Amino acid sequence: MTTTFVSFSLFALLVTVAPGPDTLLVLRNCVRGGRFSGIATALGASAGSLAWAMAAAVGLAAVLQRWDAAFAAVRLAGAAYLIFLGVQSLWACRRGAGGGPELPGEPSVPAPTTGRAFRQGLLSCLLNPKVGVFFVAVVPQFLPDGHSTLSVTLAFGVIDAAIAALWLTLVAVFAARMLTWLRRPRVNTVLERTAAAVLMALGIATAVESS
Secondary structure, X not given: OHHHHHHHHHHHHHHHHOOOHHHHHHHXXXXXXXXXXXXXXXXXXXXXXXXXXXXXXXXXXXXHHHOHHXXXXXXXXXXXXXXXXXXXXXXXHHHHHOOOOOOXXXXXXXXXXXXHHHHHHHHHHHOOHHHHHHHHHOHHHHOOOOOOHHHHHHHXXXXXXXXXXXXXHHHHHHXXXXXXXXXXXXXXXXXXXXXXXXXXXXXXXXXXXXX
C-alpha cells in the first residue's frame, strides 16, 4: 500500500503542477486581492477535486462519463463559466483603464473577497468533468488487489486534494511576494488581459472539443 500511495502521489503531483485554469485563477485572484484571496482560490479548487473523488468513489463520475448528455452539459457549463470569468476579467480591466489615475502598487480591478475567491476555485473544478474522468480512468490503475475500492479511491482523493492545495498555495505565496511588481499599472493590465484571453480560449476549446 505504501508503494501504491507514493506512486499515485507522484503522478498526481505531475498532473497538478501542469498549468491550467485553477493555476490561472489563483494567480489572478492573488494579484487582485493578495495572498489570502489566492490561497482561498487554491482551497476551493482542492475542495472541488475532493468532491470529484467522492463522486468517483460512489460511481457517479463513471455514470456521468457514460451518459453523453450529462457529460456534455457539465462540460458546456464549465466552458461557459471559464468564458464568463474571462469576459469579467476583460470588462474589469477596461473599467480600470477608463477610471482615474492609478497608483503604483494598487490593483486596477476590484479585489475579490476570500469567500468569492473560494467559490471561483470550487466552481472551476466542479464544472470540469475531466477531473472526474481522471479519477475514473487513472485511479483504477493504482488500485491494489484485496482492498476496498471505495476506501482507497477516497484516500487517493484526499491525497490529490492535499497536493493541489499545497501546490496552488505555494503559487499564491510566491505571487504574493511579487505583488509590488505585479500590481504596477502596465504589468497588471497585461496580466488581466492575458488572463481574460486564456480563460476565454480555454472555455471555447472546452466547448468545441468532442466529448
